Amino acid sequence: xxxxxxxxxxxxxxxxxxxxxxxxxxxxxxxxxxxxxxxxxxxxxxxxxxxxxxxxxxxxxxxxxxxxxxxxxxxxxxxxxxxxxxxxxxxxxxxxxxxxxxxxxxxxxxxxxxxxxxxxxxxxxxxxxxxxxxxxxxxxxxxxxxxxxxxxxxxxxxxxxxxxxxxxxxxxxxxxxxxxxxxx
Numbered sequence: 001x002x003x004x005x006x007x008x009x010x011x012x013x014x015x016x017x018x019x020x021x022x023x024x025x026x027x028x029x030x031x032x033x034x035x036x037x038x039x040x041x042x043x044x045x046x047x048x049x050x051x052x053x054x055x056x057x058x059x060x061x062x063x064x065x066x067x068x069x070x071x072x073x074x075x076x077x078x079x080x081x082x083x084x085x086x087x088x089x090x091x092x093x094x095x096x097x098x099x100x101x102x103x104x105x106x107x108x109x110x111x112x113x114x115x116x117x118x119x120x121x122x123x124x125x126x127x128x129x130x131x132x133x134x135x136x137x138x139x140x141x142x143x144x145x146x147x148x149x150x151x152x153x154x155x156x157x158x159x160x161x162x163x164x165x166x167x168x169x170x171x172x173x174x175x176x177x178x179x180x181x182x183x184x
Contacts, residue, residue: 015054017044019065027104032062032112066109069102070118077126081133089172096156096168103160110157119156124149151178 021043025035035058041048055061076098079091099106109115127145152175159171 011054014044014046014050017046018051018054018061019068020044022061022065023105026108032058032108062109065105066115066118069105070122072102073098073119073122077122080126081129089169089176092172092175093168096159096171099156099160100164100168103164106156106160110160116153116157120149120153123152 018040021040022035024043025039026032030039037048037051037058040058040061041051044051051061055064073095076095080088080095082091110119124145127148131145155171155175159166163171
């Protein structure tokens with residue numbers, strides 16, 4: 001017998017609507033400090049009591065959104081760790097598509113030092129794991145993992161803020177042409 005209690009479908013729906021409302025408001029270039037429970041509840045067409053039924057405050061909601069984003073990114077980045085990768089660019093495009101899906105909230109959250117550090121660490125850990133899986137030793141001629149992770153983070157930041165007219169495929173191609181496979 002499972003001790004895990006199944007969440008009520010109405011609660012799942014309400015949470016989804018509140019999160020969607022946050023994405024919508026941030027997509028209108030509303031900054032995080034301008035978010036209010038009332039604005040979120042109104043956009044979700046729910047009342048404030050429903051918001052507080054699921055979240056302590058706006059920071060709690062944002063924290064849960066960020067955790068979900070990083071869980072999703074971690075799933076999308078996992079295929080990049082495969083040693084026998086037949087199509088490196090396709091795998092990178094899958095990850096970049098995920099970033100693109102979250103671009104509006106990323107554009108706001110990337111200003112937060114903690115969010116930026118978490119994204120940097122996800123990229124850095126992926127590079128380190130790829131190198132280890134490919135038996136690439138850190139040598140003098142191997143570019144530092146920190147430098148590669150910083151450049152990839154910079155590309156992603158530029159892309160979501162100023163370059164969204166470029167496709168995931170185009171950005172992946174640029175990344176691959178900039179970074180030799182042996183350094184990734």
